[in-house]
Amino acid sequence: MNLEKQVEQFKSLQETLSAYHIAGSLINWDMSTGGSKKGMGYRAKAIGIFTMKAFEIQTSDEMKTCLDVIGSRLEDVDEVIKRMYVLHKKEYDKNMKIPKDEARAYAELQAKSQIIWEEAKEAQDYSMFKDILGEIIEYQKKFVNYRGFEGHPYNPLLDDYEEGMTVEILDEYFENLKKHIVPLLKEITATELPYNTSFLTNSFPVDKQKEFCIKLMGDLGFDYDAGEVKESVHPFTNGLNVNDVRLTVRYFENLMTSSVFSAAHEGGHAIYEQNIDPKFEFTGLDTGVSSGIHESQSRTYENIICRSKAFWNYYYPTLKTFFPDELSEVTVEDFYAGINKVENSFIRVEADELTYSLHIIIRYEIEKAIMSGEVTVDNLPTLWNEKVKEYLDLDVPNDELGVLQDVHWSFGLFGYFPTYSIGSAYASQFAYYLKEAVNFDEDLEKGNYENVNNWLKEHIHQYGSLKTPEQLMIEATGKRFDSKYYVEYLTNKYKSLYNL
Ligand SMILES: [Zn+2]
Structure with missing residues (x-):
């Protein structure tokens, strides 16, 4: 079989897949940012058709031939084709191992489950959600067995969102984190912050917040000629193409920060997506490589840069020009303390930088126990509440603030939560070496983000999905993923803020 011909065919299949992906993403963007309410049904149907068409291509005989031929001649193709091969082969094998009728039944279950979750959450009643969650879990367990796995049955699910991630790596990571953060948190909660942080819940006009956020993102490096910003209930970023990256923000009058x-x-x-090398367009490699690496870049801008003292030493006067009255009594020290204040809370998405990973540990340990069969759906709320007590020292008052708070399980997203925490940990490791290469604090004190952006682009962004998360980490930092950087970052930051 002619290799060149198969490579052309392979590229052409990918181009069609990319086109379906763009179409589906655009419809989704429209649904989330103001498309008519009555039009939900027809849009969802169109997305369903695109998804089905993409699935047909991914599992087609043409795809199989491409994979067979290219797979037997990997030494003769370039690195882009090789990487495309690895990713498609993985997807193909996964899809072929799951019986089609079961995959369809599962998709129908997912579609129903989200509404049931919403109703249960609103009623603060886990028992309404329990049965369908049990069905979803049974499917996940079956699929994992069809797919086969090494080590823990949770491993293939972790690998779906973070290539190469395993229970073995995460157990060590989370244990080390727990060992350091739980006692640090106890010390912190026994201490009073010597700053006035009451401004946090004051009223800040939403139109001014919008103007400020637009300016902030532009200054950080978001290119408005290659993207756009809208509003939605759940903020998200949609990278259609390096020249078309869309994101949403949500604004609260009483929660400006x-x-x-x-x-x-x-x-x-979004900056990550915009910085990807345009040569990857329509190869499927023109997006961030994994959830963990993607999250590491969002956390770099959110936490490493924008929650640092150096950043606000320069940027705080700008913020004050937007809110001269609201912030007239608030010093930059108060502001910095306010945005980094530690508080044990029930809700993950509202958690501060320090307690955030404890929320993820709770979900990680529970998902692991679900997959190994150590916990049943009946016992989930009890287990959840016990862990919240143990790590966050809180008594969960109801299921809405407990086991029902996140949407993920309702569409079978098991294995995803850990990437949120890994993202922060990756960010700390990248930041350690970034700070060795550039004058981080000095640059931020001058409002100069160019050196930081260039380092991130050179070591991470430009590659899109060409390299695995592990390759990126080793090439950028010279080391494999190591939790010590994150522990060190959190310990130094919070000991200093709380004078411990
Ligand atoms: Zn994110």
Whole structure:
């Protein structure tokens, strides 16, 4: 079989897949940012058709021939084709191992489950959600067995969102984190912050917040000629193409800093997508490589840059020009303390930088126990509440603030949560070496983000999905992923803020 011909065919299949992906993403963007309410049904149907068409291509005989031929001649193709091969082969094998009728039944279950979750959450009643969650879990367990795995049955699910991630790596990571953060948190909660942080819940006009966030993202490096910003209930970033990256922010009148950091966060995701080398267009490699690496970039902008003292030493006067009255009594020290204040809370998405990973540990340990069969759906709320007590020292008052708070399980997203925490840990490791290469604090004190952006672009962004998360980490930092950087970053930052 002619290799060149198969490579051309392979590229052409990918181009069609990319086109379907763009179409589906555009419809989704439209649905989330103001498309008519009554039009939800027809749009969802169109997305369903595009998804089905893409699935047909991914599992087609043409794809199989491409994979067979290219797979037997990997030494003769370039690095882009090789990487495309690895990713498609993985997807193909996964899809072929799951019986089609079961995959369809599962998709129908997912579609129903989200509404049931919403109703249960609103009623604060886990028992309404329990049965369908149990069905979803049974499918996940079956699929994992069809797919086959090494080590823990949770491993293939972790690998779906973070290539190469395993229970073995995460157990060590989370244990080390727990060992250091739980006692540090106890010390912190026994201490009073010597700053006035009451401004956090004051009223800040939403139109001014918007103007500020637009300016902030532009200054950080978001290119408005290659993207756009809208509003939605759940902020997200949609990278259609390096020249067309869309993101949303949400604004709360009484939580100005929450709006600002959601903008910095999504801005980080978007800058990553805009900095990918345009040569990857329509190869499927023109997007961030994994959820963990993507999250590491959003957290770099949100936390490493925008929650630092050096950043606000320069940028705080700018913020004050937007809110001269609201911030007239607030010093930059108060502001910095306010945006980094540690508080044990029930809700993951509202958690501060320090307690955030404890929320993820709870979900990680529970998902692991679900996959190994150590916990049943009946016992989930009890287990959840016990862990919240143990790590965050809180008594969960109801399921809405407990086991029902996140949407993920309702569409079978098991294995995803850990990437949120890994992202922060990756960010700390990258930042350690970034700070060795550039004058980080000095640059931020001058409002100069160019050196930081260039380092991130050179070591991470430009590659899109060409390199695996592990390759990126080793090539950028010279080391494999190591939790010590994150522990060190959190310990130094919070000991200094709380004078411990
Ligand atoms: Zn994110």
